[in-house]
Amino acid sequence: MRMVLFIAIKDLRVLLSDKGNIFFVFGFPVMFALFFGAIFSGAGEGPSGMKIAVVDADKSEFSGNFISELESDEALKIITTSRDDAIEQVRKGKVAAAVIINEGFGGGFDALFNSEEPKLEIASDPSRRMESGYLQGFLAKAQFTTLSGKFTDRQWMKDQLGLWKNDMGSDNDLDPEQKELFFNFFDSFDTLLKDVNEENYMADFGGDILNFAQLDVNREQEGPTTSFQITFPQAMLWAILGCTATFAISIVKERANGTFARLRIGPIGRAHILGGKGLACFMTCAFIMCVLFTGAKTIFKMPVSNLSLFIPAALCTVLCFVGIMMFICTIGRTEQSAGGAGWAILMIMAMVGGGMVPLAFMPGWLRPFSNISPVKWGIFTLEGAIWRNFSLTEMISPCLVLLAIGVLFFLLGVFILTRQED
Amino acid sequence: MIKADSLNKQYGNIVAVDDVSFEVQKGETFGLLGPNGAGKTTAIKLLCGLLKPDAGTVTLDGKTNPGLIEVRLSLGVVPQTLAIYEELSAEENLRFFGRMYGLSGQKLKERVRDCLEIAGLSERSKERVSKYSGGMKRRLNMVCSLLHEPPILLLDEPTVGVDPQSRNLIFDTIEDIKKQGRTIIYTTHYMEEAQRLCKRVAILDHGRILDMDTVENLITKHGGPSHIEAEFEERPPDPGKIKPLIGDENIQFEGSRVRFQTDRPMESLAKLNSSGLRFRSLKIQTANLEDVFLNLTGRRLRD
Numbered sequence: 001m002r003m004v005l006f007i008a009i010k011d012l013r014v015l016l017s018d019k020g021n022i023f024f025v026f027g028f029p030v031m032f033a034l035f036f037g038a039i040f041s042g043a044g045e046g047p048s049g050m051k052i053a054v055v056d057a058d059k060s061e062f063s064g065n066f067i068s069e070l071e072s073d074e075a076l077k078i079i080t081t082s083r084d085d086a087i088e089q090v091r092k093g094k095v096a097a098a099v100i101i102n103e104g105f106g107g108g109f110d111a112l113f114n115s116e117e118p119k120l121e122i123a124s125d126p127s128r129r130m131e132s133g134y135l136q137g138f139l140a141k142a143q144f145t146t147l148s149g150k151f152t153d154r155q156w157m158k159d160q161l162g163l164w165k166n167d168m169g170s171d172n173d174l175d176p177e178q179k180e181l182f183f184n185f186f187d188s189f190d191t192l193l194k195d196v197n198e199e200n201y202m203a204d205f206g207g208d209i210l211n212f213a214q215l216d217v218n219r220e221q222e223g224p225t226t227s228f229q230i231t232f233p234q235a236m237l238w239a240i241l242g243c244t245a246t247f248a249i250s251i252v253k254e255r256a257n258g259t260f261a262r263l264r265i266g267p268i269g270r271a272h273i274l275g276g277k278g279l280a281c282f283m284t285c286a287f288i289m290c291v292l293f294t295g296a297k298t299i300f301k302m303p304v305s306n307l308s309l310f311i312p313a314a315l316c317t318v319l320c321f322v323g324i325m326m327f328i329c330t331i332g333r334t335e336q337s338a339g340g341a342g343w344a345i346l347m348i349m350a351m352v353g354g355g356m357v358p359l360a361f362m363p364g365w366l367r368p369f370s371n372i373s374p375v376k377w378g379i380f381t382l383e384g385a386i387w388r389n390f391s392l393t394e395m396i397s398p399c400l401v402l403l404a405i406g407v408l409f410f411l412l413g414v415f416i417l418t419r420q421e422d
Numbered sequence: 423m424i425k426a427d428s429l430n431k432q433y434g435n436i437v438a439v440d441d442v443s444f445e446v447q448k449g450e451t452f453g454l455l456g457p458n459g460a461g462k463t464t465a466i467k468l469l470c471g472l473l474k475p476d477a478g479t480v481t482l483d484g485k486t487n488p489g490l491i492e493v494r495l496s497l498g499v500v501p502q503t504l505a506i507y508e509e510l511s512a513e514e515n516l517r518f519f520g521r522m523y524g525l526s527g528q529k530l531k532e533r534v535r536d537c538l539e540i541a542g543l544s545e546r547s548k549e550r551v552s553k554y555s556g557g558m559k560r561r562l563n564m565v566c567s568l569l570h571e572p573p574i575l576l577l578d579e580p581t582v583g584v585d586p587q588s589r590n591l592i593f594d595t596i597e598d599i600k601k602q603g604r605t606i607i608y609t610t611h612y613m614e615e616a617q618r619l620c621k622r623v624a625i626l627d628h629g630r631i632l633d634m635d636t637v638e639n640l641i642t643k644h645g646g647p648s649h650i651e652a653e654f655e656e657r658p659p660d661p662g663k664i665k666p667l668i669g670d671e672n673i674q675f676e677g678s679r680v681r682f683q684t685d686r687p688m689e690s691l692a693k694l695n696s697s698g699l700r701f702r703s704l705k706i707q708t709a710n711l712e713d714v715f716l717n718l719t720g721r722r723l724r725d
Contacts, residue, residue, distance in 0.1 A: 258505035
């Protein structure tokens, strides 16, 4: 066993000394997972939320508080800009709408309830009416929340009542009886503001005006919840394919260079040599699987439905391809021929098995053919543990298929290699 | 120590080794001399068990199965191809092969250091082999087989494509190994190497051994006469008197110069000298293994 380990360590050193190998085994799969994961998830736009441009022409304390209120809402992404730029961004579709806060917005009740001269404008594409309506709700909520802060200011409230009384007094069109009713209300309200204690006043006006509870109910998931659950199993398979090709080519290279013959002359059996090669391939595949899995879990928050089943799924997949590696190393006498033929076989396996295009997107007539590809079974078992919610019983069949393929190719490879060498 | 008995190996229609038999005694250096494609490498592969013979047997130190661990441990093979890992350093290569032969700890350290010294690679032991010159690689290729100090050494054209400096270093190493009393089989297509290093040589062509003997006996048997070209201080007054002294009917005279062939060059020259002729210059070309091969096959070694 020590000799197998020595050979494996030597092979790992040789592997790590070649930058090209490192890229194909480590770099390419990671790039694959990130690139396709980003494409399928629409990543790059950052957290979701309606993007709106806000123009603050009022520059008052009230407008400032209003904008802060909007910014605090996760459903919105606020950009403050000039009027022209805001309109231009709406025109180009870069933002869903523009909100223009006109001068006088912070001028109290009069400004807020003046329907003839609105202090708030929404600029949006007419074809995006739903988003515009959605936005109006957010604006109303923010306006009332900001206003509730003002209600707690007794002096501000008294000033506002004074302004209203003056306006009403100078309004000659209003029925005197109605005017009397309003004045009585204003006086009573004024008395209330003067006499009510702080605790009761704040209890009535200090809380949220639109206060509701959010109840999160997740829809029952039957498929993957993130695109990374699709792309990372694919990436893991690409990493394994890279290892398979690299180690198969390394055996061919050793045979061509004569180092393989030197090993055979040594006081070790053929089983040690092939075992060492297989172990090195297995260790590399297992390591890159761990790296990809950890990265997917920690950086991309990829949910895994059953971690304990992921381990046997990964082991069976790796063992299968170690067997395939042993076969591929027998199909060429030179690095070039083995590399070309080996990659061709692996690419076909990947194409048919969903390594490039996920099986779900493949035409129906092609899917049955995927059953002949070990890549399909590899992805299937990994997905079984990641998002397909396989039970242990469900996991056994694909794992056995992988092991059977691996053993078959391994024995075939050893048989051909022995014949070629003798 | 080593015995090859009626070895045969065929690749399709091509007979690589045809009824090859020889025996090498303990401590002897035995050469297999032949042109490219003569079957030397195949013979080495049969001896070390890399190939199974179609017929015949190999006996190494009394054992007929070269696959046995104790036989492999007693064997050091220097392959013709550079069987080293170019991605690793010389030290890493030696460490790996040392471990393969069961060396470890202080012993491994010492052997690696010694072998690096033998190969003249101590100062560049940590560099990747891919950065070495051809000669340095050849030297490393050789010492990788000496790590475990095997009593039997099979060297398959160890000097192919090396610079003169590396070649001399390899020769010196082999001379040292010979002095240690190890048994060596050395294959080459350079007759100078076989002549310098080997006590006995087998001339191999088209997979068959044409003859096998000590170098001197082979030259005596098949090398033909030595070629002598002498210039006298004065023109010989009577060339007719010289012919009987030399015993060569085809002697050529050209002024004060004379050319002739003889099996006993020193004896002939002594006779000429005693006849009163004084030499101004003398050129003796004795027969060598190249002549032996030419006379045996009608071709030169490098044809």
